[in-house]
Amino acid sequence: VNHAAATGTGTGVLGDTKTLNTDSYSSGYYLRDITKPMYSTGGKIETYTANYGTALPGTLLTDADNVWTDRAAVDAHYYAGKTYDYYYNKLGRNSFDNRGATMKSTVHYSRNYNNAFWNGTQMVYGDGDGRQFTSLSGALDVVAHEITHAVTERTAGLVYEYQPGALNESFSDVLGNLVENKNDPKWLLGEDVTTPGIAGDALRSMSNPNEYDQPDHMNEYRNLPNTREGDWGGVHINSGIPNKAFYNFVTTPGITKDNAGKIWYRALTQYLTSYSQFVDARNATIQAATDLFGANSTEATAVANAWTSVGVV
Numbered sequence: 001v002n003h004a005a006a007t008g009t010g011t012g013v014l015g016d017t018k019t020l021n022t023d024s025y026s027s028g029y030y031l032r033d034i035t036k037p038m039y040s041t042g043g044k045i046e047t048y049t050a051n052y053g054t055a056l057p058g059t060l061l062t063d064a065d066n067v068w069t070d071r072a073a074v075d076a077h078y079y080a081g082k083t084y085d086y087y088y089n090k091l092g093r094n095s096f097d098n099r100g101a102t103m104k105s106t107v108h109y110s111r112n113y114n115n116a117f118w119n120g121t122q123m124v125y126g127d128g129d130g131r132q133f134t135s136l137s138g139a140l141d142v143v144a145h146e147i148t149h150a151v152t153e154r155t156a157g158l159v160y161e162y163q164p165g166a167l168n169e170s171f172s173d174v175l176g177n178l179v180e181n182k183n184d185p186k187w188l189l190g191e192d193v194t195t196p197g198i199a200g201d202a203l204r205s206m207s208n209p210n211e212y213d214q215p216d217h218m219n220e221y222r223n224l225p226n227t228r229e230g231d232w233g234g235v236h237i238n239s240g241i242p243n244k245a246f247y248n249f250v251t252t253p254g255i256t257k258d259n260a261g262k263i264w265y266r267a268l269t270q271y272l273t274s275y276s277q278f279v280d281a282r283n284a285t286i287q288a289a290t291d292l293f294g295a296n297s298t299e300a301t302a303v304a305n306a307w308t309s310v311g312v313v
C-alpha cells in the first residue's frame with residue numbers, strides 16, 4: 001500500500017483547531033507525519049495511544065476522515081512537528097539523534113498520570129488528574145522539554161543527578177521555552193497544562209525561580225540526596241540557577257532568542273559531558289559564544305555576566 005502525505009484537522013487540548021500532517025492509506029489515515037526532511041531517510045513523526053495502560057508504544061492512531069478529535073494526540077503530534085522544525089531550521093539538527101530518527105509519542109499513558117517523560121526511546125504523556133495537570137502534551141514547552149531530554153541523552157549525556165542533572169533539566173527548560181517562543185516575560189514552564197482550574201500559574205519560572213521554590217543563586221543551592229524523594233539531588237529544584245542565568249543572558253540588550261539558542265545548543269552538543277558542573281556550563285557557554293560571535297562580543301560578555309549574576313564564577 002503506498003503512503004501519501006495528507007493534511008488533516010484536529011482539536012487540541014485547549015479546544016483550538018490545528019492543521020495536521022497525516023499519512024493516507026487504503027481506507028483512512030495514520031497519525032504519521034511524512035513531510036519532514038528526515039523522511040528522505042525514512043524518518044517520520046508518529047503518535048500512538050496507550051489507551052490508559054502502560055504498554056509502549058501502544059497503538060498508532062488512525063482516523064477514517066482525517067478530522068482528529070483525540071485532543072492529547074493532536075497536540076503531541078503537532079508539537080513534535082514544531083519541535084522538529086525548530087531543531088532542523090534553527091540549529092541544523094535532524095531529529096533528536098541528528099540522523100533523522102523517527103520521533104514516536106504516546107498519549108493517554110496510564111490513568112490520572114501527572115507526568116511526561118522521555119523513556120530512552122520515545123516521548124510519553126499522561127493526561128494529568130484534571131487538577132494538577134490536564135493532558136501534558138497540551139503545552140509546546142512541555143513537548144520540547146521532553147524531546148530535549150532525548151537530545152541531551154544523545155549528546156552531552158548529562159547524568160540525571162546533582163549539578164549535571166540540574167543542567168539536564170535546565171537545557172530542557174531553555175529549549176522548551178525557545179521552541180514555544182511565546183512573548184512571556186516570566187519565561188514560565190508548563191503554564192498551558194498546569195492546574196487547569198487556576199489561571200496564571202505554572203510549574204517553574206525562569207525569570208523568578210523563587211516563585212516556585214527554586215533557588216536563583218548559588219548561595220541558595222539545595223543539597224538534597226540522590227533519591228526519588230530528594231529529586232535526585234534536586235534536579236528540578238537547582239535547575240533554577242542555570243535557568244536564571246539563561247534568563248539574565250537572553251534579556252540582555254542586543255541578545256536575540258535565536259542567538260541565545262545557538263550558544264546554549266553549541267555548549268550542550270560540543271562542550272558539555274556526563275558529569276559537567278555548573279561552572280563547566282559557564283565555561284562551555286562562554287566558549288560557544290566566543291566561537292560564534294567572537295571573544296569580546298556582546299554575546300560572550302553577556303554570557304559571563306549572566307553566570308556571575310547567579311554566583312557561578
Ligand SMILES: Cc1cccc(C(=O)O)c1OC(=O)C1CC1
Pocket residue numbers: 114115116117141142145146169176189190203
Ligand atoms: C511534568 C513533569 C513531571 C516530572 C518530570 C518532568 C520532566 O520532564 O522533567 C515533567 O515534565 C516537565 O518538567 C515539563 C517541563 C514541564
Ligand SMILES: [Zn+2]
Pocket residue numbers: 145149169172
Ligand atoms: Zn525534565
